[in-house]
């Protein structure tokens with residue numbers, strides 16, 4: 001865990017009201033977030049839907065926003081880490097935290113949509129690798145969902161029930 005490094009790092013949320021910081025992060029990643037309308041939507045949504053931020057000192061290094069489709073099926077709406085902080089464990093911490101938070105609310109399925117490998121984009125190849133290594137399973141490609149140049153890959157992870165629920169389930173009498 002990054003906290004074990006002893007530096008003042010903390011995850012804040014789910015009521016994240018840090019639109020300016022989220023905007024700075026998204027604008028540091030032009031190879032992923034290049035459409036002005038989408039940037040503004042993700043910035044706005046970071047204050048509207050459950051979102052967590054990773055703070056290092058007083059600086060926000062990354063954030064994740066989550067969207068509910070059904071009570072037990074949610075989606076990662078947006079995840080981004082400041083360009084200079086990528087590959088340091090921040091994205092993993094945020095995703096892990098979001099998964100635990102959702103599981104504690106009884107959520108079973110967390111999906112993510114990203115650019116599919118039928119696109120030659122090298123940057124999204126890194127993004128797919130990140131999700132695959134964190135246990136997300138590719139489910140389906142939607143070639144037209146985001147338009148013909150941005151094929152969408154849907155990935156899903158089944159979230160583990162928190163221990164408390166497992167214990168109480170185990171305590172139920174068998175019929």
Ligand SMILES: CC(C)(COP(=O)(O)OP(=O)(O)OC[C@H]1O[C@@H](n2cnc3c(N)ncnc32)[C@H](O)[C@@H]1OP(=O)(O)O)[C@@H](O)C(=O)NCCC(=O)NCCS
Nearest residue numbers: 032079080081086087088089090091092113114127130133
């Ligand atoms: C995708 C993204 C959110 C991942 O966040 P990240 O902080 O860069 O990812 P992490 O650092 O947690 O993990 C990446 C690699 O860093 C290394 N890493 C992980 N934890 C680490 C730690 N504590 N210390 C040092 N390195 C670490 C690992 O090599 C890891 O890769 P692996 O576990 O697959 O080998 C981020 O790179 C990003 O913002 N990408 C651009 C935007 C984007 O793709 N958004 C999603 C659109 S769908």
